[in-house]
Amino acid sequence: MGTIEPVDDDRSRAFGAQLLGMLTGHTLTMLIGIGHRTGLFVAAAQAPVTCAELAERAGLTERYVREWLGAMVTGGIMEYDEPGGRYSLPAEHAVFLTGERASNVGPVTETLQTLSTIMPQVERCFRDGGGVPFGEYAAVAGDSLGATWRYIYPEKLLDGFVGAVPGLTERLAEGARVLDLGCGSGLAINLLAEAFPRSEFVGVDIAADAVAFAEAERARIGLPNASFAQGDAAELPREPAFDVIMAFDAIHDQHSPDVVLRKVREALAPGGVFMMVETKFSRDVARNIGNPHAPMIYSISTLFCVPASLADGGAALGAVWGTELAGEMLAEAGFGRVRLLDSPRPQNCIFVCEV
Template sequence: MDTAAFGARMRDLLTGHALTTLIGIGHRTGLFDAAAAQGPATSSELADRAGLDERYVREWLGAMTTGGLFELADDGRFVLPESHAVFLAGARASNIGPSAGLLQRLDAVSPQVERCLVDGGGVPYAAYAALGPMGEHWRHIYDDHLVSGFLGAVDGLDARLRAGARVLDLGCGSGHAANLMGREYPRSEITGLDLAPEAIAQAEAERAAMGLSNVAFVVADAADLAPEPAHDVITAFDAVHDQQDPAGVLRRIRAALAPGGVFVMVDVNSTGSIADDLGDPNAAVLYAISLLFCVPTSLAAGGTGLGAMWGREAALAMLADAGFDDVEVLPAPRPQNVVYVGRI
């Protein structure tokens, strides 16, 4: 890449950062949903729909339109094309608004990560939790893909859950996956486990609102998981690589499975090699999230700092060391993830 082309690339990166910030704002204030639901609008009309100040909405629309997210109609109204709204509006996994919000929160913690680059150490999870929920971007992913995608990919699992099984969701966060499983599989008993009390409080509130009697949540460390009571199914969604001792947690998961049990681990789809990740369009963002969240939170707790990009080879080696002798690696319904299935 010559100097001029690289300069254009740098400009695009700065533009992307600015637009990502404004996408997060538009998501949280309802601007995208208002534009998608009711069609073309002037800045005043869109501000009225969303209940916002017109002067700020006008400037936001200026960035969105010159940035190519909105279009400007001949009558001066701003249009969010349907093909764009798929990625910017609605309660669906393709909506990048929650991910933009996550990147904003990580950006707010970046000065502490920068200090770690100089001094070592880590950043405690509480520093992130203080900025708001960390798992919002996963809620719509679960809504769209949990049952038919992640769980449905595992041969025989859906039928087993419908018949009734004891299930543990490890590192459940705010509990949305566990609650969805409880609703979908009323004969199964679902327990969600997470170290963060504030996340478990959110999980319990959602459970109560959904009226689920077959779901329970506990505040506990996965590193202390006991072998009893044994579980028929254990799930971990994007959670193992963040553990203080991932290898130790995998051994405890193996010990906590009942005979014939199955472990479903959804994690980042990475090769574990920067050279091999060069062609992956998702790799740069995933490495950035790993730097800004996964590594510092692990190291802050005295952990190994494994990071999100540990890769398939390392994951399979750890699973084998934990006692999972025959692990299936299945494609996930989204390219950022892969599904590991260990049976005993």
């Protein structure tokens, strides 16, 4: 018989408190999602209100709003002025809960909701192996899988991501042929095409609905220098060649990332550059301990990146494949000069790769 280790009661209590915080966070996250989608936060941000006024302002049923406010106040998201019976959303909190800005966590709650819906399928994979086809996520997600980036691009793409790469803004301003691989719903391409009219932009993605959305947006804005095509990155042809190839958060999800990186290198025109925006973690879990972004990205990777890739026998690198492995794979693909730069988001980095 092994010896029974004594339980350190203080440590146990502290962990219990930590778990309570996590479970509370989960429930509040669900209600933050409701506040985001129903417009409650936007309505509350205008001025302190009673429950009845808030319900009316947002056009919602008061009984539900009252319960929701209870969670918001006790959860430290909103404030309650007892004598006046008024609820308020501090401006410092509204920054994270309202508006089309990168700091708004509302879109992230949409992504998490989609992942919750798909959890039974992922649990089945834990037991039986295999994966969950991307189509199953898309069926419940609509646009929400890419929602996290919806407000990030308008704020951070031009000055932030593009601006971080030395010489890239000037190159795009002069005129270059640019490809966005795994372009999703085309947000980046459409913003870039508008900002750099002398450059020509092409977006490629394997998801037909994303490409259709991108093209509709392009047409709505009226951009003659952008186009979109459905295609598999692993079948990227050498011609036509591109001066700049970009991939935002798209390489680790590839079925065959090694093939894709080689195809990217082959499709670069002489002097061309590949800008790969990826997650900024180590492949070594020990080195990710203490990184505040790591638990969430590992979790999203467990619920999406790994099962979606394994569904069709892919490499399943996962979102935390690590900058070390990324660097090795870029070298194997034939990139002789690779620079690793910080990005405007601490959980991302930018690989600037040249042949």
